[in-house]
Amino acid sequence: MKAEIIAVGTELLLGQVVNTNATFLSEELASLGIDVFYHSVVGDNPNRLEELLAIADKRSDLIVLCGGLGPTDDDLTKQVTARHVGQELVRDEPGYHQLKAFFENSQRRMTENNLRQTLVFKDGVSLPNPNGLAIGIFYQTAATSYLLLPGPPSELQAMFLTHAKPLLLEQFPQEEVLLSRVLRYYGIGESALVTELADLIENQVNPTIAPYAKPNEVTLRLTVKTADEAQGIKQLDALEETVQARVGAYFYGYGEQNSLAETVVDLLIEKKKTVTAAESLTAGLFQATLGGIPGVSEVFPGGFVTYSAGTKSKLLGIDSALLESYGTVSQECAEAMAVYARKQAETDYAVAFTGVAGPDELEGQPKGTVWIALASDKGVSSQLYHFNRDRSYIRHSAVMAGLNQIRKELLN
Numbered sequence: 001m002k003a004e005i006i007a008v009g010t011e012l013l014l015g016q017v018v019n020t021n022a023t024f025l026s027e028e029l030a031s032l033g034i035d036v037f038y039h040s041v042v043g044d045n046p047n048r049l050e051e052l053l054a055i056a057d058k059r060s061d062l063i064v065l066c067g068g069l070g071p072t073d074d075d076l077t078k079q080v081t082a083r084h085v086g087q088e089l090v091r092d093e094p095g096y097h098q099l100k101a102f103f104e105n106s107q108r109r110m111t112e113n114n115l116r117q118t119l120v121f122k123d124g125v126s127l128p129n130p131n132g133l134a135i136g137i138f139y140q141t142a143a144t145s146y147l148l149l150p151g152p153p154s155e156l157q158a159m160f161l162t163h164a165k166p167l168l169l170e171q172f173p174q175e176e177v178l179l180s181r182v183l184r185y186y187g188i189g190e191s192a193l194v195t196e197l198a199d200l201i202e203n204q205v206n207p208t209i210a211p212y213a214k215p216n217e218v219t220l221r222l223t224v225k226t227a228d229e230a231q232g233i234k235q236l237d238a239l240e241e242t243v244q245a246r247v248g249a250y251f252y253g254y255g256e257q258n259s260l261a262e263t264v265v266d267l268l269i270e271k272k273k274t275v276t277a278a279e280s281l282t283a284g285l286f287q288a289t290l291g292g293i294p295g296v297s298e299v300f301p302g303g304f305v306t307y308s309a310g311t312k313s314k315l316l317g318i319d320s321a322l323l324e325s326y327g328t329v330s331q332e333c334a335e336a337m338a339v340y341a342r343k344q345a346e347t348d349y350a351v352a353f354t355g356v357a358g359p360d361e362l363e364g365q366p367k368g369t370v371w372i373a374l375a376s377d378k379g380v381s382s383q384l385y386h387f388n389r390d391r392s393y394i395r396h397s398a399v400m401a402g403l404n405q406i407r408k409e410l411l412n
Helices: 020-031 046-059 077-085 093-105 112-118 153-171 190-196 198-202 229-250 260-271 285-291 309-316 320-326 331-345 391-411
Strands: 002-008 035-042 062-066 089-091 119-121 125-127 136-140 145-149 177-185 208-214 217-226 251-254 275-279 349-355 369-376 379-386
Touching: 002 020, 002 046, 020 035, 020 062, 020 153, 020 177, 035 046, 046 062, 046 077, 077 089, 077 119, 077 145, 089 093, 093 112, 112 119, 119 136, 125 153, 136 153, 145 153, 177 229, 190 198, 190 208, 190 217, 190 229, 198 208, 198 229, 217 229, 229 251, 251 260, 260 285, 260 391, 275 285, 275 331, 285 391, 309 320, 309 331, 320 331, 331 349, 331 369, 331 379, 349 391, 369 391, 379 391
Parallel strands: 002 035, 002 062, 062 145, 275 349
Antiparallel strands: 089 119, 125 136, 136 145, 177 217, 177 251, 208 217, 349 369, 369 379
């Protein structure tokens, strides 16, 4: 079955918004055994969208449109597609009541144009929006199926997974499906990881291995095409075992949406341990990263941002003589920060960051010099890093290294 994805929105063409929806939809459709052959982006222009639909009709069995379902005049996807297939737009009553309830609960006046979000094809299937107000649509002609989804990723993903995916499974059962497994690695670069797996990648047929470089980590997607799910899982298990025998030392978790921070928080919760932080060059980035993980309040009571020598002394209680003797970019300073932060917060662990994010040297130390210390009831240890690239990347690299130190300590 041939599918294509049409993303609608001038903001995509201008580069103001990144088209992450196409990536998500391609992966999800592939998992259903539906092959995506084309990606297109078109602005909020009815004539160009109509032209693109006419082309798509001739080459695709399923056309997925995302974006342009909102309340404003430039949200024309429903109107143009309805005209293209000869469908009347009618009000979706459940969506209408959801819309009214939203404005009543938020005590805001509902303008008339919001009603556009509740319009659907008269003979189509309405798709409720779990995270928004714009209703989606599934509609079939004799030759082509159309799936209309909202543009905001949080709305599109929830609607697709909750409503559209089960519908597509029902309408288009496939003899073969794709099963994927994402493995995540920290501490090894993409080139080194690919070198370790070179023969597996070069000789792959089914299942396959696809490496993806991300900031300070690498992921591997293992994929198998199979008509027997149980057999496919066995094939993935066998491939993963071979992969992990070579690079398993760098593996930290599974999943496309997973992260090193989530893994650390899950371990802390599982082992009933708490952590705090004292940050200098990262200026709260580590704590903000933890704060983005649901449930972190169970294991993270708070921490310290001590950017200057004065705040290190005042907030943490570090002896100013130590800072004068060794400087703030030093092993001694990092370890003192961790020890005093743990004492102040009364936690099981404390991690401390100090160093030079750049662009200039500090205390004679070059940009990218970072000390990270970890304190626990066993004492304190520290590690020196030399990161490169720009200021933002150095700070992110430090956060990832700190998370990994905690992860390794928890596993040990």
